[in-house]
Amino acid sequence: MDAIVEELCRSKGLKITRPRKLVARIIAESDDHPDAEEVYRRASEEDPRISLATVYRTVRILEEAKIIESHHFGDGRARYECTIAPEHHHHHIIDVTTGNVIEFSDDILESVKRKIAQDHGFEIVGERLELYCKPLTNNE
Amino acid sequence: MDAIVEELCRSKGLKITRPRKLVARIIAESDDHPDAEEVYRRASEEDPRISLATVYRTVRILEEAKIIESHHFGDGRARYECTIAPEHHHHHIIDVTTGNVIEFSDDILESVKRKIAQDHGFEIVGERLELYCKPLTNNE
């Protein structure tokens, strides 16, 4: 993980710093899509010198480097997750009754999306799919 | 259009006011996903008494009433569009080279999404699909 971040930073001419490694690792280790404030809180536990401004600057840089992704799940702020994982590519089901976020991926969905983009003369370079759902009930 | 807004407001016990009708109409007539500031600007031209706070309050109410939808296309602010139209349901392709937003809808996509939700034990009550794309080139 650290190695990948360092490699990606290097390839973009970015310096490898303690805050960058820390923020990237915090997000990689989190499976709950923390927002900037929460990343800052978790980072501060390990290195109290880090500032919130740096977290914001860093997540922007890491997002540009495709190391992390940001999402907006309806609340005002951006929430982050790491893209570096064997099977990262996925989307989100948000259970509106609980706020739980469930990740999923689907090959058919992927090809349908790709074809739609193609038919419009485009190639997908980024995307965002969120399904806001409520649990199925048997009688309704 | 006005009639639908009025009916929906009434059914929720909301008063039908000049600002509400105006904001709803502005958004219904816009095909460019304006943000709150822009809705305010357009509304002000017709009624200079309206305030930005009211625009924010009104879009929230209209969104709760399912009369409009909000989106986050990567810039910081929320952008709005009206849901009241014969064939409203659609998603967005954002051309990252120009910032243009293209709307599309696709029946196969719809059923794939519905099935995915079902397989996870959910029913879709809202959703958001954005494809960030660049134009296809023949040689790359």
Next chain:
DNA sequence: GTTGATGCAAAATTTTTGCAAGATG
């Protein structure tokens, strides 16, 4: 007339920026 909505100004929230000091390559 009551109740809910508006406008204003002020505050809250989220994010960005200027700049001096510090760390990296």
Next chain:
DNA sequence: CATCTTGCAAAAATTTTGCATCAAC
């Protein structure tokens, strides 16, 4: 040691709120 990055504090941008006034029902 030149350049990029950080931390701090201050500002910007977006959105929300308190309250007196006003409008809808």
